Amino acid sequence: METITKTDLSALNEQQRKAVVSETNRLLVLAGAGSGKTKTLLQKLIYLIEEKGVSPANILAITFTRNATNEMIDRLIISADTSGEYEKQLFDKKRSKADKDRERLYQQKKYKWIDGLTVRTFHSFCYSILRNDGVNEFDNKFRIIGDEKKDEEDELAKHVAPETVFEVFHKILIEHCEDTDYLLQLKRYILDYVVDKIHLKKDDLRYSHKDGKYFTTLDGTKVRSKSEQFIADWFYRHSIKYEYEPLLNVKDFSFHPDFYVPEANLYIEHISDKSFSTKDKEEQFQKGNLLLVKTFDSMTKDSALFNHTLDKIVKNRLPANYHKTVSLSFREEFNGYHDYVKDFVQQVMRITDMIKVENIQINTVLENARKDQHERVRNFYESAIPIVKEYICYCTNKSYLDFNDLISKSTSLFRNQQDIANKYKTKFDYILVDEFQDVNNLQVELIKLLLTDKTQLFCVGDDWQSIYGFRGSNVNYIVEFEKHFEKAGTIKLNLNYRSTQNIVGASNEVIKHNKFKVDKDVQASKKSEHKIVVYSGNSQEENIQFCVDKVKEFLNDGITNDEILFLYRRSKMFTPYFYRFRDEAIRIQGKTIHAAKGLEAKIVFIIGLTEGNGGFPDIWLEDRIFQVIKKANHDLLMEEERRLFYVAITRAKDKLFLITEKGSESSFLKEIPETFTVRTSNPIKSVVEKIITCKKCFSQLEKLWVVCPYCGQKVDAE
Numbered sequence: 241m242e243t244i245t246k247t248d249l250s251a252l253n254e255q256q257r258k259a260v261v262s263e264t265n266r267l268l269v270l271a272g273a274g275s276g277k278t279k280t281l282l283q284k285l286i287y288l289i290e291e292k293g294v295s296p297a298n299i300l301a302i303t304f305t306r307n308a309t310n311e312m313i314d315r316l317i318i319s320a321d322t323s324g325e326y327e328k329q330l331f332d333k334k335r336s337k338a339d340k341d342r343e344r345l346y347q348q349k350k351y352k353w354i355d356g357l358t359v360r361t362f363h364s365f366c367y368s369i370l371r372n373d374g375v376n377e378f379d380n381k382f383r384i385i386g387d388e389k390k391d392e393e394d395e396l397a398k399h400v401a402p403e404t405v406f407e408v409f410h411k412i413l414i415e416h417c418e419d420t421d422y423l424l425q426l427k428r429y430i431l432d433y434v435v436d437k438i439h440l441k442k443d444d445l446r447y448s449h450k451d452g453k454y455f456t457t458l459d460g461t462k463v464r465s466k467s468e469q470f471i472a473d474w475f476y477r478h479s480i481k482y483e484y485e486p487l488l489n490v491k492d493f494s495f496h497p498d499f500y501v502p503e504a505n506l507y508i509e510h511i512s513d514k515s516f517s518t519k520d521k522e523e524q525f526q527k528g529n530l531l532l533v534k535t536f537d538s539m540t541k542d543s544a545l546f547n548h549t550l551d552k553i554v555k556n557r558l559p560a561n562y563h564k565t566v567s568l569s570f571r572e573e574f575n576g577y578h579d580y581v582k583d584f585v586q587q588v589m590r591i592t593d594m595i596k597v598e599n600i601q602i603n604t605v606l607e608n609a610r611k612d613q614h615e616r617v618r619n620f621y622e623s624a625i626p627i628v629k630e631y632i633c634y635c636t637n638k639s640y641l642d643f644n645d646l647i648s649k650s651t652s653l654f655r656n657q658q659d660i661a662n663k664y665k666t667k668f669d670y671i672l673v674d675e676f677q678d679v680n681n682l683q684v685e686l687i688k689l690l691l692t693d694k695t696q697l698f699c700v701g702d703d704w705q706s707i708y709g710f711r712g713s714n715v716n717y718i719v720e721f722e723k724h725f726e727k728a729g730t731i732k733l734n735l736n737y738r739s740t741q742n743i744v745g746a747s748n749e750v751i752k753h754n755k756f757k758v759d760k761d762v763q764a765s766k767k768s769e770h771k772i773v774v775y776s777g778n779s780q781e782e783n784i785q786f787c788v789d790k791v792k793e794f795l796n797d798g799i800t801n802d803e804i805l806f807l808y809r810r811s812k813m814f815t816p817y818f819y820r821f822r823d824e825a826i827r828i829q830g831k832t833i834h835a836a837k838g839l840e841a842k843i844v845f846i847i848g849l850t851e852g853n854g855g856f857p858d859i860w861l862e863d864r865i866f867q868v869i870k871k872a873n874h875d876l877l878m879e880e881e882r883r884l885f886y887v888a889i890t891r892a893k894d895k896l897f898l899i900t901e902k903g904s905e906s907s908f909l910k911e912i913p914e915t916f917t918v919r920t921s922n923p924i925k926s927v928v929e930k931i932i933t934c935k936k937c938f939s940q941l942e943k944l945w946v947v948c949p950y951c952g953q954k955v956d957a958e
């Protein structure tokens with residue numbers, strides 16, 4: 241075999257080394273943030289090939305994202321490339337991404353051992369299984385449907401559907417709206433629960449309308465009660481023109497009856513428990529020789545009966561040639577509400593994913609939803625489920641597979657076709673999985689179907705960083721690894737090489753508030769020169785100003801833009817910052833915390849750390865709609881939010897800024913002990929680090945190191 245690269249076991253700490261040489265067949269390397277899990281996994285790969293003589297063809301390394309796969313391949317090429325050229329090219333800012341991708345591919349081919357490895361995302365691995373071996377199971381000329389239509393650079397580009405999941409759902413929804421009943425049902429849902437928000441508690445919007453007209457009817461009129469809304473909707477559904485609270489001048493005085501139907505020359509007064517006596521009004525009607533009909537709240541309890549009543553009252557009085565059917569247009573009916581329709585589609589997409597990951601029958605979901613005590617939940621599913629069913633049929637007819645289908649089709653292929661399962665089982669003697677804390681049911685099932693008693697499964701992950709629960713990942717697989725995989729072992733990596741003591745200390749304290757986790761004693765290897773800055777301005781403008789000033793200061797001190805990272809819970813928090821920095825002609829990197837997984841930066845700002853709606857924590861999955869498919873209690877959802885905060889904090893190497901607003905500080909900030917922070921509303925000057933020389937290997941180090949990262953010598957900071 242060609243010489244590849246040296247397994248540099250001496251560059252690893254004892255625990256990392258133990259993990260690399262371990263012969264345990266089911267091993268979990270449970271690592272704290274920045275403790276070198278990716279490094280350990282790569283060394284394991286190299287060790288297997290170089291020291292143990294394993295053929296690269298027998299190794300499968302699985303990641304979650306294309307970026308992670310590329311990074312893994314990059315690191316392998318760097319380790320093999322003694323000239324150091326590849327690393328230079330990779331970090332060359334003048335080179336385009338496409339250029340780097342081409343170079344990666346070229347280098348990968350050049351080193352046969354790297355090319356021989358299977359380093360894939362779950363999805364691309366399943367994609368090739370289905371393409372190569374799925375023919376007996378179903379049409380293997382399928383195309384993938386996802387969030388993007390095409391990316392020229394993507395290896396899967398040729399096989400991607402010409403429409404996105406969202407587009408298909410939206411299209412199906414519009415088609416469904418050709419049925420007027422469905423259209424109005426959906427419109428009613430959106431008006432009630434998005435526009436009027438009638439599901440919210442009393443102390444909100446509902447009573448804040450000065451004129452008391454709160455309920456929105458299907459034609460957009462605001463009325464005073466649910467019953468009036470029902471009556472107005474009934475007119476709309478039957479295309480009967482009406483006037484709401486028209487001014488009526490009768491003999492002795494003028495007043496506003498509830499409804500007037502011109503074509504029937506009829507007035508309707510709806511009587512609720514709270515209505516005043518209508519005696520006076522009735523007299524006036526008699527005097528004026530006008531037709532008044534009363535309806536009562538008690539009638540509205542049974543909607544079928546009430547429909548019937550209105551039928552009797554109104555229809556008989558309409559002219560004989562009155563025709564009722566008018567087809568409604570989707571575009572016009574939702575005029576002004578199209579963004580809400582899109583939100584609805586997003587929610588339908590979310591439940592479709594959940595249904596697939598949890599492997600529940602659609603009709604079971606509908607049955608459960610119908611039993612839910614909340615009308616909003618029942619109504620949501622009545623409108624959503626027909627769309628989900630149609631989407632599934634549509635994808636089958638078009639031979640589209642979405643990301644969940646790729647995995648579930650692969651597992652069913654393995655279950656149904658033993659010979660194909662055996663082919664993969666015998667091929668891969670070693671299966672390495674990165675970011676194991678993010679696996680979901682389907683992915684674990686796939687892994688299990690690939691294992692034999694002899695296969696070595698090597699998983700690395702950090703339960704404290706499990707942040708994809710909302711997409712179906714299940715932190716239980718890592719927390720109870722030894723229950724899910726027989727005869728499993730665990731090695732913990734506890735030394736954080738990335739962040740300084742204050743950052744590691746703060747992150748440890750925050751995560752202590754979570755109950756569902758594995759305990760780890762994560763230590764920092766770098767001293768702190770700076771405390772974490774918690775800045776609370778009086779307004780967003782003050783916060784932005786503070787960040788702009790700080791960033792300018794850093795840039796003046798010679799720090800480059802890509803060493804500074806802005807993190808946030810939701811993209812929209814960043815928008816005002818983005819525009820302000822753009823006005824200042826400063827380019828900064830901003831990422832959602834989810835997208836910052838695995839990244840690190842010298843200086844990190846976490847913005848939007850306010851309590852309450854739109855802040856952080858932001859527990860949206862608690863919405864009862866999702867609970868129908870998967871139960872999740874408030875405490876567990878809060879734990880996921882806290883893990884997300886933990887991921888954010890631990891991206892910082894040296895300096896961390898936590899940006900909040902006076903009076904609405906995120907509860908997470910209170911979980912960081914004072915010793916690690918400076919809390920202020922004023923700008924603060926930063927401390928400039930000094931460089932020292934390691935006495936043993938003479939490396940130039942920032943004063944922050946406790947132990948020299950190159951030779952392990954204890955560094956005397958003084």
Ligand SMILES: Nc1ncnc2c1ncn2[C@@H]1O[C@H](COP(=O)(O)OP(=O)(O)OP(=O)(O)O)[C@@H](O)[C@H]1O
Binds near residue numbers: 252277278
């Ligand atoms: N034994 C070691 N000696 C010196 N530096 C190390 C060692 N192990 C890891 N590092 C360095 O620590 C940093 C973090 O490593 P890595 O990215 O592998 O951590 P990680 O556990 O995957 O992090 P996270 O889970 O937080 O994304 C890297 O810069 C890496 O080179």
